[in-house]
Amino acid sequence: MENLIIPCKSRPPELPTHLAFRQEVPLENPNQHRPVVSLPRRNAPRSNFDSNISHLCRKGEIHEAVELLGRVRGKVRPSTYEGLLDACIDRNSIGLGRKLHSLVDLVVEADGFVQTKLVGMYAKCGSLDDARKVFDGMRDKDLYAWSAMVGACSRAGRWEEVVELFVSMVRDSVLFDGFLLPKILQACGNSKNISVGKVVHSLAIRRGMCTHVRVCNSVLTMYAKCGDLKSAHRAFDCMDERDDVTWNALISGHCHQGNVVEARKLFDAMRGGGLDPTSMTWNLLISGYSQLGNWEVAVDLMRKMEDNGIAANVFTWTCLISGCGHNGQQAQALDLFRMMLIAAVEPNRVTLACVISACASLQTLNRGIEVHSLAVTLGMADHVLVGNSLIDLYAKCGDVKAAEQVFDAVSEKDLYTWNSMIGGYFQAGYSGKAHELFTRMMESGVECNVITWNVMISGYMKNGDDDQAINLFRRMEKEKIKPNTATWNSLIAGYAHNGEKDKALGVFRQMHSCGVPLNSVTILSLLPSLANLISLNKVEEVHGCALRRDLDFVTSISNSLIDAYAKAGKIEYSLAVHETMSSRDVITWNSMLGGFVLHGHDRSAIKLFRVMRNQGCRPTRGTFVSLLKAYGLAGMVDDGKRVFTSISEEHSIMPAVEHYLSMVELYGRAGRLSEALEFIENMPVEPDASIWMAFFTACRFHKNVSLALAASENLVNLEPSNGTFHDLLEQASALCGGTLSKGIQKDQATQRLVGRSWTVIDHQVHEFTNGNSDQHSELHPLLKRIDAGSREFEPLPA
DNA sequence: GGAACTACGT
Numbered sequence: 001m002e003n004l005i006i007p008c009k010s011r012p013p014e015l016p017t018h019l020a021f022r023q024e025v026p027l028e029n030p031n032q033h034r035p036v037v038s039l040p041r042r043n044a045p046r047s048n049f050d051s052n053i054s055h056l057c058r059k060g061e062i063h064e065a066v067e068l069l070g071r072v073r074g075k076v077r078p079s080t081y082e083g084l085l086d087a088c089i090d091r092n093s094i095g096l097g098r099k100l101h102s103l104v105d106l107v108v109e110a111d112g113f114v115q116t117k118l119v120g121m122y123a124k125c126g127s128l129d130d131a132r133k134v135f136d137g138m139r140d141k142d143l144y145a146w147s148a149m150v151g152a153c154s155r156a157g158r159w160e161e162v163v164e165l166f167v168s169m170v171r172d173s174v175l176f177d178g179f180l181l182p183k184i185l186q187a188c189g190n191s192k193n194i195s196v197g198k199v200v201h202s203l204a205i206r207r208g209m210c211t212h213v214r215v216c217n218s219v220l221t222m223y224a225k226c227g228d229l230k231s232a233h234r235a236f237d238c239m240d241e242r243d244d245v246t247w248n249a250l251i252s253g254h255c256h257q258g259n260v261v262e263a264r265k266l267f268d269a270m271r272g273g274g275l276d277p278t279s280m281t282w283n284l285l286i287s288g289y290s291q292l293g294n295w296e297v298a299v300d301l302m303r304k305m306e307d308n309g310i311a312a313n314v315f316t317w318t319c320l321i322s323g324c325g326h327n328g329q330q331a332q333a334l335d336l337f338r339m340m341l342i343a344a345v346e347p348n349r350v351t352l353a354c355v356i357s358a359c360a361s362l363q364t365l366n367r368g369i370e371v372h373s374l375a376v377t378l379g380m381a382d383h384v385l386v387g388n389s390l391i392d393l394y395a396k397c398g399d400v401k402a403a404e405q406v407f408d409a410v411s412e413k414d415l416y417t418w419n420s421m422i423g424g425y426f427q428a429g430y431s432g433k434a435h436e437l438f439t440r441m442m443e444s445g446v447e448c449n450v451i452t453w454n455v456m457i458s459g460y461m462k463n464g465d466d467d468q469a470i471n472l473f474r475r476m477e478k479e480k481i482k483p484n485t486a487t488w489n490s491l492i493a494g495y496a497h498n499g500e501k502d503k504a505l506g507v508f509r510q511m512h513s514c515g516v517p518l519n520s521v522t523i524l525s526l527l528p529s530l531a532n533l534i535s536l537n538k539v540e541e542v543h544g545c546a547l548r549r550d551l552d553f554v555t556s557i558s559n560s561l562i563d564a565y566a567k568a569g570k571i572e573y574s575l576a577v578h579e580t581m582s583s584r585d586v587i588t589w590n591s592m593l594g595g596f597v598l599h600g601h602d603r604s605a606i607k608l609f610r611v612m613r614n615q616g617c618r619p620t621r622g623t624f625v626s627l628l629k630a631y632g633l634a635g636m637v638d639d640g641k642r643v644f645t646s647i648s649e650e651h652s653i654m655p656a657v658e659h660y661l662s663m664v665e666l667y668g669r670a671g672r673l674s675e676a677l678e679f680i681e682n683m684p685v686e687p688d689a690s691i692w693m694a695f696f697t698a699c700r701f702h703k704n705v706s707l708a709l710a711a712s713e714n715l716v717n718l719e720p721s722n723g724t725f726h727d728l729l730e731q732a733s734a735l736c737g738g739t740l741s742k743g744i745q746k747d748q749a750t751q752r753l754v755g756r757s758w759t760v761i762d763h764q765v766h767e768f769t770n771g772n773s774d775q776h777s778e779l780h781p782l783l784k785r786i787d788a789g790s791r792e793f794e795p796l797p798a
Numbered sequence: 799g800g801a802a803c804t805a806c807g808t
Contacts, residue, residue: 247800357804
């Protein structure tokens with residue numbers, strides 16, 4: 001197909017057989033398919049009925065006109081129908097249009113002009129499906145009919161359908177003209193269908209249309225959008241005349257591939273050639289840098305643009321905001337939005353959608369509500385694009401009621417609307433409501449897509465209903481929706497999340513045998529669930545799959561492997577993965593550091609931290625948690641203290657509870673209990689249960705009962721979780737030599753505690769007080785507290 | 799003829 005991109009003057013290549021014409025079309029008269037009047041009725045003299053109906057129509061009394069037509073059908077000319085259909089389009093009244101359609105008689109029905117007008121009426125009044133039905137029912141489709149249908153699909157953004165229409169059109173021996181060609185090329189570009197795009201290009205050459213700059217621009221754009229920049233450049237080189245659109249299309253192509261360097265070069269070459277960049281050119285470049293996350297350069301370009309007398313417009317700002325959003329800089333996006341408003345640039349629907357989506361990611365409901373009210377002021381709140389983002393915002397912030405209200409207010413719902421609302425119900429835990437809406441969606445004739453099914457399946461998985469998820473997964477086949485990688489990933493992630501690691505692995509293997517391509521999400525969902533001492537061979541199996549698909553170069557996967565191997569007891573494998581990595585991020589170092597600490601390799605961890613610093617990697621909170629633990633293991637209390645001080649002083653990181661916890665453990669392990677207590681008492685924040693628990697453990701280890709008692713008193717005052725109570729009880733009993741959990745399986749006990757049942761504690765307290773109360777008198781305050789707590793909850797039925 | 803676009807999976 002490479003040889004299709006040739007200068008216009010050369011001989012075009014042969015068409016693929018499936019696109020061969022049924023009959024040869026003479027090329028010299030491209031308009032020959034525009035029919036001249038073909039039916040006798042069209043030439044019929046204008047009757048009184050025609051005049052009366054047209055008169056009513058002109059007066060705006062269209063209902064009366066349609067009424068009259070109903071009484072005299074069969075006696076009016078097709079052109080009168082056309083006038084009425086135009087009136088329906090003007091009023092956007094599909095109801096009247098339908099009525100008119102029902103009044104079309106047999107003779108008028110045979111008129112291609114009226115049929116084409118009907119296609120246009122249905123499409124413009126919002127029912128593309130009805131338009132398609134009329135179109136499919138037409139016996140002889142001329143170029144006007146094809147143009148109407150292609151135009152309708154283009155306006156609706158149904159690019160694949162436009163491409164299909166083009167293929168059938170060629171099979172029908174109808175060829176495009178100068179009006180239709182750009183639309184078809186646009187569709188090829190937007191649907192990334194380069195093979196049909198090349199056919200269109202070759203036909204355009206064959207018909208001598210590639211001499212106009214507009215046609216060439218369409219061709220170039222098609223190649224650029226399909227990502228074939230080599231062909232785009234060749235088309236560029238073949239052009240005798242170029243305008244700003246030509247340059248912009250090429251610049252846009254490079255920006256979309258993330259190649260801003262080449263885009264910048266073209267920008268300079270354009271200026272060198274004496275052509276001034278337009279605001280479009282600047283916006284393309286700004287968008288390119290912004291999408292790469294390089295928003296400093298993007299903002300700089302915006303300033304330069306304004307210095308050159310081109311004002312930043314809504315597109316410029318939206319490009320910047322969207323770029324921040326895509327690069328995890330949501331707070332930055334909101335700042336830019338504020339700046340945009342200060343600059344008095346009015347946001348449009350796309351801007352609002354981006355900003356609301358940023359609020360949703362940040363879960364800042366208040367800012368979201370501000371933007372919502374702005375959208376109301378601008379009259380855009382009920383628009384489908386804005387509404388969809390709002391539904392997602394309210395769902396993510398936990399306000400399902402508000403999400404529901406927006407859902408109801410959006411009159412022209414699309415797939416995003418339904419899918420977001422269904423997802424919102426699942427996020428709030430309303431599986432039943434989600435299913436109800438899913439059923440309503442199916443019944444109202446909306447065609448679900450694979451994402452709808454994925455939302456349902458992952459929603460059920462998240463809510464712990466595996467059976468329903470699997471049922472839906474099986475139902476997909478019947479509904480002729482092919483599960484994609486994300487569908488399989490939902491099942492794997494769901495099982496892994498619910499602790500069913502064998503089932504997760506089973507689905508993974510099935511996915512593999514079905515030939516479904518896996519991606520990094522697949523691996524990242526599965527690996528952590530296999531990170532335990534008995535799963536080494538399974539980690540290796542998944543590692544193998546990643547290797548075979550070249551996914552081991554994905555940093556996040558390597559990071560996950562380091563973690564999994566460490567937890568599976570093979571720190572040397574973790575190290576091997578770490579050594580072979582081409583690019584390491586801070587998570588890589590943190591995982592390796594954590595692995596060393598887990599295996600008690602304190603000196604290796606301390607050494608690794610130095611390597612990390614030498615390679616210029618900025619440590620994070622997590623780094624210091626592991627590092628302090630390493631110093632604790634090494635018994636290097638004073639060095640640990642220095643590291644702790646450096647967290648805030650050198651690295652400007654506010655120490656978090658985990659760091660204080662590591663310090664308490666560090667003191668505790670070294671037996672420096674009074675120093676630990678002093679450290680706890682001097683903490684700038686209130687010590688939480690984990691801190692006191694660590695101190696308690698240290699006291700227990702060093703057999704200091706009085707300090708342990710102090711710790712336990714502080715602990716119970718904090719109303720710790722059931723799990724902490726359980727641990728505390730176990731340790732307390734061990735400290736005093738008792739047998740607290742006698743007769744109770746630990747797993748069983750934990751399981752019931754998780755369900756917020758206090759039965760176990762009740763039982764233990766009972767055993768504690770009735771059994772060995774004398775022996776444990778020292779822990780009396782603790783017991784009283786537990787006893788009081790146990791009455792606040794209804795025990796689960798046995 | 800050219801720019802920004804919301805829903806699922808870590």
